[in-house]
Each structure stands twice: as structure tokens, then as C-alpha cells.
Amino acid sequence: MEIARRAWERHALERPIVQVSVKPCRVFRDSSAATFRRRLRDRRFVSVERRGKMIIGRLDDGGGMLAHLGMTGKVIHREAGVESPDGTRATLRFAEGDALCFVSRRLFGRLWAAPLGVLHARSGWEELGPDPLLGPFDTELLAAALADRDAPVKNVLMDQRRLAGIGNIQAAEALWRARIHPGRPARTLSRVEVGQLRRGIIATIEYTLAQADVNEIRYLGEGHAPNPFRVYGRAGERCRRCKTEIVREVQGGRATFFCPGCQLRRVRPATGRAAPRRSKQRPRRA
């Protein structure tokens, strides 16, 4: 979604939209495709903001356009004369003939143009948790997001009201980097593990952004690019850290990949000198 936001900003900012083509479908479930057209024609974007997986482009007339791309969505720039890719639901064309295409082949995406206040109030934007890429993202914040949840830590990471922007791949990758088993109840992570997880989240997102094609995002399996991820999509391969075979399991209805060798299901036993047993109430630091 951050790649989509950057494409949107780079190609559309401050440029009048001279033509809007839409394909009426479920993507326009919040207001009609016709309304979408009317609100965007002859307008221009003055900013493009992302929070989690939602993007809002602010228009010069106080309106806005919200995009959520669902599972396999994209925002793609097309030069003049090049037709929009398969699954394009809206095309915003500029005076030079080039265009910005919003693709959501599976119709899980969402496109909505409305007054900015309406978008903010009724899209769920305000309910999103902190985004690791925006503002401060410290161990305290992550600990709060994971606190008091019995659900598997991977599921909690993907709960957009707790943390915004982490999806199935980034969750699996962050947990591998942090050496934490995806099935661990969120509340059982130690302070040290929360710190590892915080670094894992930041590292995997930065890595993924660095890998991504700047102009058009390629999803796993598209084109011939090799899988850039550490565990995602690598069932049966050896873990690059400990050489154990990576496993695929379904957790919360989603495919989960992890290394049973170095992602521990239980709290890591203390090493070295005898570790004192933790009492139920952990003493808080002053």
C-alpha cells in the first residue's frame, strides 16, 4: 500500500484530472461509481496520505478519494496510449494523456469519493491502530497492542485496530525475524521478545519496500522474480538461520509459514546462569 501511495503521489499530485472512467462494481459499495466520477472530474489531488492499508487523496475542493486495494490491488501509472491493466476499476486521466489506474481484480478493494470529513468518519480510518511507519513506534506501543490478548500473536499483529498496515506476509516475516512462533498467545511475549518483534516489523517492512518495484508492484508469483521473503511461501525449504524445514500451517484461516527450529512456541528458557523463576506478578520497574 505504501508503494501504491507513492505512485499515486508521484504521478497525480497537483495535476487536474480531465477524465474519469469507472467500471461499476462492488468496489464502489460506499457510493456509486457515477458519484465517484462526478466528484473527481476536473479536480486535482493536493496530498496523498496512507494509514495502514487505507489511502486517502485529498482534493482541491475539500473532498477526498479513499482507496483500499484488498488482496491483489494495485495503483499503476500508465503512459498515454497504453491501456489500463486487467481488473482496473477506475482510471483517472490527465491532460497529457497518461493515467492512474486503480486495480482490484477480485473486487475486495474499495474506492470511495466523498467530502473529506465523511471519509474520515465513516471508513474506519479513525479506528485504525498506530502504523509502524508513521509516528513513534516503540516497544511500549507494541506491548500495549499485544497486551491482554489470548489470540495467536500473528492474528493480533494483523488486527488493524491494534496495529495498522501489517498483513499476512509481513506478520509471518516479522515473527521469523524475531524468532517467535506465530501461534504464541500474544500476552505471553516477554518484554525482550516484544523488543525483538518491534525490530522485526520495522526490518521486514523496510526490506519489502526496498525490494518492491518502484513503478509497478509485483505480487508473489507474478513475473519471474524470485520469492524475496524469508519464510513466506517457502514450506519445505530450509530455514536460512538453522536449516530446519519451514512449515506451512493454517492459522485463523490464513496460511502461516514459520521455522519450527528457531521460532519457539514457548518462552525461551534463560541461558547461562540460573534464571530465577518469575513470580506471577512481575515487579514493575520504578
Place this chain on the structure above:
DNA sequence: AACGGAACCTGAAAGC
């Protein structure tokens, strides 16, 4: 309230 599972869609790839 929190949790797990099914449903919503389309299309590509694997299986038979």
C-alpha cells in the same frame, strides 16, 4: 468481548 471459521470474488496453477 474475544475467538475461529465461512463468505465474499476472480483467475491462475496444480491435480486428475
Place this chain on the structure above:
DNA sequence: TGCTTTCAGGTTCCGT
């Protein structure tokens, strides 16, 4: 070859 099954980078609804 052609039909069937599986699977997919997300969210929401529904029953427990």
C-alpha cells in the same frame, strides 16, 4: 485436453 480442486499479500459477518 478438459474438468475439478486449491489457493491467493483482506475484511466482515456469524455463531459459539
